Amino acid sequence: MAEEIKSQVEDIRWPEGVRLPVVLTFEHQSGEGAPLFAGERPNYMVGGAMQYGARRGIWNILELLDKYKVTATFFVLGTTAERYPETVQAIAKAGHEIAGMGYGFESIRTASEERERSIVQRASAVLKDIAGTKVQGWRCPDYRVSPQTIDILGEEGLLWDSSFLNDDLPYLFKCRSRTLVEIPFTTSTADKTFIGYPYPQRGGADGLASVWSNEFDVLYRESEKSPRMLTLSLQTWATGRPAPLRVLAQFLDRLVGHEEIRFARCSDLAGWRLNGPGMKPA
Amino acid sequence: MWNEKPYKKSFRWPQGVRLPILISVHHQSEEATCPFPDGQSDPFDYSERQYGARRGAWRLLEIMSAHSVRGTWLICGATLEKYPEVSRAVKKAGHCIAGHTYAHEMMCNVPPQTEISLIKKTVSVFEDLLGEHIRGWRTCFASHNTIDLILEHSDIEWDGSMWNDDLPSLVEGHGREILEIPFATYSDTALGVDITNPAFPPTRFSTWNANPPDFMLRNLKLAFDALYERSAERAVMMPLVVHDFISGRPFRSKVFDEFVTYAKQFDGVVFTGHDQLAEWCRNTGEFGKE
Numbered sequence: 001m002a003e004e005i006k007s008q009v010e011d012i013r014w015p016e017g018v019r020l021p022v023v024l025t026f027e028h029q030s031g032e033g034a035p036l037f038a039g040e041r042p043n044y045m046v047g048g049a050m051q052y053g054a055r056r057g058i059w060n061i062l063e064l065l066d067k068y069k070v071t072a073t074f075f076v077l078g079t080t081a082e083r084y085p086e087t088v089q090a091i092a093k094a095g096h097e098i099a100g101m102g103y104g105f106e107s108i109r110t111a112s113e114e115r116e117r118s119i120v121q122r123a124s125a126v127l128k129d130i131a132g133t134k135v136q137g138w139r140c141p142d143y144r145v146s147p148q149t150i151d152i153l154g155e156e157g158l159l160w161d162s163s164f165l166n167d168d169l170p171y172l173f174k175c176r177s178r179t180l181v182e183i184p185f186t187t188s189t190a191d192k193t194f195i196g197y198p199y200p201q202r203g204g205a206d207g208l209a210s211v212w213s214n215e216f217d218v219l220y221r222e223s224e225k226s227p228r229m230l231t232l233s234l235q236t237w238a239t240g241r242p243a244p245l246r247v248l249a250q251f252l253d254r255l256v257g258h259e260e261i262r263f264a265r266c267s268d269l270a271g272w273r274l275n276g277p278g279m280k281p282a
Numbered sequence: 283m284w285n286e287k288p289y290k291k292s293f294r295w296p297q298g299v300r301l302p303i304l305i306s307v308h309h310q311s312e313e314a315t316c317p318f319p320d321g322q323s324d325p326f327d328y329s330e331r332q333y334g335a336r337r338g339a340w341r342l343l344e345i346m347s348a349h350s351v352r353g354t355w356l357i358c359g360a361t362l363e364k365y366p367e368v369s370r371a372v373k374k375a376g377h378c379i380a381g382h383t384y385a386h387e388m389m390c391n392v393p394p395q396t397e398i399s400l401i402k403k404t405v406s407v408f409e410d411l412l413g414e415h416i417r418g419w420r421t422c423f424a425s426h427n428t429i430d431l432i433l434e435h436s437d438i439e440w441d442g443s444m445w446n447d448d449l450p451s452l453v454e455g456h457g458r459e460i461l462e463i464p465f466a467t468y469s470d471t472a473l474g475v476d477i478t479n480p481a482f483p484p485t486r487f488s489t490w491n492a493n494p495p496d497f498m499l500r501n502l503k504l505a506f507d508a509l510y511e512r513s514a515e516r517a518v519m520m521p522l523v524v525h526d527f528i529s530g531r532p533f534r535s536k537v538f539d540e541f542v543t544y545a546k547q548f549d550g551v552v553f554t555g556h557d558q559l560a561e562w563c564r565n566t567g568e569f570g571k572e
Contacts, residue, residue, distance in 0.1 A: 035487040107486040109318075109325060142486045143326040166332040168532075187330065187489040188475075188531045194494060207494025214495050214533035222532075 002150035002175035004182075012169055012227045014272060019260030020223040021269055023231040024072035025139070025162065025185060026061060026239070028087070030054035030080040032105035033141060046197050050237040054084040057240015062094055064245060068252045072096050073266040074236075075139045075162075076131075078103035078123040085130045092131040097265035099137035099162075100124055109144040116146055120156050136267045139163050143187070150182075151175045160270035168219075168228055170273040181270035185231040189215050191238040205243040212251050229269065284429055284455025286462070287569040293449060293517045296566050300550025301513040301520060302559055305353030306420070306442070306465065307342055307377075308525045309368065311335035313358045313386035316478040324484040327477075331527045335365040338530015343368075345535060347375055349542045351553035356382035356420045356442075359404035366411050373412060378555025380418030380442070381408065388423040388480065397425060398435045405436065418442060418556050420465075429453060433460060440560045448518060450559070452569040461560045468505050469523035473498045474534060495537045502541045510548055519559070520545075 014021060031047035065072060074091045076098055081088045092098055102108075103123040108116045124135050136159040140149065145163050153161055154175035160183055161173075167184040187193055189211050194203040203211075212232070219228045239248055255261050264272075295302060311334035315323045346353060355372045357379060362369045373379060381404045383389065389397050401419070408414045420442040421428050432438050433456040440461040441453075447464045471477065475492040478484050502522075509518050522541075524530075529538045545551050 033487065035485065109486070110320070110322070143329070143489070144486065145325050163329075165326070165329040166336055168337050184329075186333070186531065187326075188492065189533060190489070193490065193492050196491070202491050203494035203497065207497065210494050210496045211533050214536040218532035218536050 001147050002154070002173040002180065005172040005174050005179070007171055009169065009226055011276070012273065013276070014227060014262075017260070018262040020220055021229045021262050021264040021272075022255060023183065023229060023264055023266060023269060024070070024234065025075065025231065025266065026072060026234050026236050027075045027101060027139070027141075028053060028058060028080055028091075028236045029077040029101075029105060029141070030083060032077055032079055049197065050235075053235060053237030053240050054080055054087055057236040057238075058084075058087045058091070060240045060242070060245050061236055062090055064249055064252070065096070066094060068249075068256045070252060070256060070263045071265055072263070073099055073137070075099045075101035075141075076127060077101055077105060077141065078126040079105075081126050081130045088127070088130050092133060097137070097267055098127055098131050098133060098135060099139065099266060100127060100135045101139045102141040105141045107142050107144060108140060108146050108149065109142075111146055113148050113152065116148065117152050117156070120152055120158075124156065136160060137162060137183075137270070150180055151177075154178045154180045160266055162266060170229070170269055172273070179274065181273050183231065183266050183269055185233045187233060190233040190235075191244055192235050195238055195241075195244055205247045208244060209247045209250065212247070213254075216251075216255070284433055284453050287452040287454065288447070289449045289451060289517075290568040290570065290572055291516075293567050293569075295517055296562055298550065299552050299562070301510055301518060301548070301552070302562075303520045303522055303545060303551060303553050304463070304556060304559060305346070305351065305553060306521065306523045306556075307339070307353060307355045308382060308523065309334070309339050309355050309357045309361055309372070310382055310386050311339075311358075311361050311365065311526060313360055316480060316484055319483055324478065326489065327484055330490065334525065334527030334530055335361060335368055338526040338528075338535075339365075339368045340371075341530050341532070341535050342524060342526060342538065343371060343375060345539050345542070346377070349539075349546065349553075351542060351546075352377055352555050352558075353553060354378040354380055354418065354442075354555045354557075356380050356418075357408075358382045358386050359384040359407040362407055362411055369412055373414060378418065378557040379408070379412070379414050379416060380420060380556060381405065381416045381438075382420050382422075386422070389421050389425040389428055390423045392425070394425075394427045394431060397427060398431055401431060401436055418560075429460075429462075430455065433458060440556055442521075442556060450563050450567070452563075461563055463521070463556050463559060463563075465521040465523055468502060468520060470498070470525055470528040470534065470538075471523070473501050474528055477528070495533055498534070498537045499540055502537070503544060506541070506545055510551070513550070
């Protein structure tokens with residue numbers, strides 16, 4: 001099992017001029033992650049609400065990111081890439097990073113190593129065929145790793161993972177074949193936590209605005225003395241809707257153009273973490 | 283068996299103290315992680331909670347220090363073993379330190395002998411790793427034996443496990459007495475977030491639902507305003523509960539920070555630990571029949 005390499009905050013220094021990296025991550029699926037009814041029967045209501053992401057949400061989000069000239073990381077499910085290849089090609093063309101999150105929203109918490117490896121390979125192959133680039137990073141679709149996830153990702157040639165929720169900063173895993181960067185995130189600030197399934201909504205888009213605004217205030221203040229990063233976990237089916245999209249636009253209004261804020265893709269951040277202090281901005 | 287002496291109407295805090303605010307920081311990190319029905323711990327739940335000791339506790343400690351407010355840190359024995367540097371910093375900062383079970387056990391589900399050994403194990407961990415003889419205790423999931431066991435098998439002086447009153451009571455039994463200092467739903471769990479709990483085991487689709495920070499702050503201020511108003515005529519207190527993995531997140535830490543800033547400006551508001559409050563109760567409180 002991969003082990004975390006103990007590190008100190010002092011081991012991290014962002015490129016010159018970068019005070020706070022902002023990592024926007026979008027999870028792109030089309031209903032595969034909808035909780036099933038008893039007997040494993042599909043739930044078309046929730047599934048449909050999620051399918052919105054692939055039909056409409058993604059285009060709304062790409063348009064917004066283009067307007068602000070911001071790059072992000074998109075975790076794309078294999079089956080969604082097969083059903084909506086034009087969305088994945090558009091993501092890649094716009095310069096965003098494409099990362100894997102399973103083929104068909106498999107839960108790998110208790111999977112055999114063989115099965116888990118085949119999912120990583122199959123999802124990576126689909127994304128390479130459609131988007132033309134090899135994925136460098138991964139997030140378990142249900143945020144639930146198995147004991148061998150990190151080792152398998154390393155052996156399959158991936159550079160980073162983002163399935164853990166336990167830190168403010170990237171850290172390193174020593175796995176069987178290489179050093180892998182972990183870029184932790186949280187569901188605490190995720191869009192779906194506040195504007196989740198069709199009902200009930202806890203806080204709505206307005207609540208989400210206060211979550212992101214507080215998160216930025218605190219991390220920006222702390223980043224004066226010590227390195228920090230701001231990571232958001234967003235769903236194309238949630239933030240892609242008009243009201244939360246407007247909240248994201250207002251958030252970007254505040255951040256874009258701020259000299260010390262740098263929007264980074266996960267692989268940018270992984271590179272900074274691996275190469276250590278003193279590197280030049282990407 | 284034990285007898286309870288509730289506070290009398292004449293109960294008053296010392297001169298100059300109008301509204302004590304008792305901050306309880308639950309430093310438990312991943313100890314209460316919920317298992318899947320197959321008995322394996324939930325990696326998502328574990329990881330969200332583990333943020334508590336890795337980052338959240340430090341942030342809460344820093345906020346309390348910036349405000350120069352003292353509170354009580356309720357620490358699980360296992361958390362102290364895994365992350366001793368956090369507890370050492372808490373001790374150095376002068377906060378009241380109390381035990382919060384060994385690994386956040388649901389004592390309501392264990393036999394008395396197991397509960398006794400877990401209390402004793404936790405007490406030993408604090409002595410061995412922190413040089414601290416703990417005087418206080420909180421079990422979130424108390425059993426109907428908890429009070430008896432504390433009285434009979436420990437020298438703990440106060441317990442803070444009950445949710446049943448506005449002010450402390452004196453509890454007598456097994457030849458000694460302890461103070462029960464109750465808490466309430468002025469907490470980040472009640473106002474902030476639906477964490478996975480044993481009543482709703484995790485599924486592969488579940489994450490936590492939450493209320494936004496403005497909702498939390500508004501309701502904390504509302505509770506404070508009501509208590510402050512009542513405190514003009516009678517003794518009241520505000521037991522405020524925060525968790526390292528909930529309020530330690532950046533956006534929620536701002537709620538905590540802003541609430542302390544708000545409450546501090548009122549005359550007679552005193553932030554204190556359970557140890558100090560217990561001393562006030564013994565010196566100035568009145569317990570027993572009217």
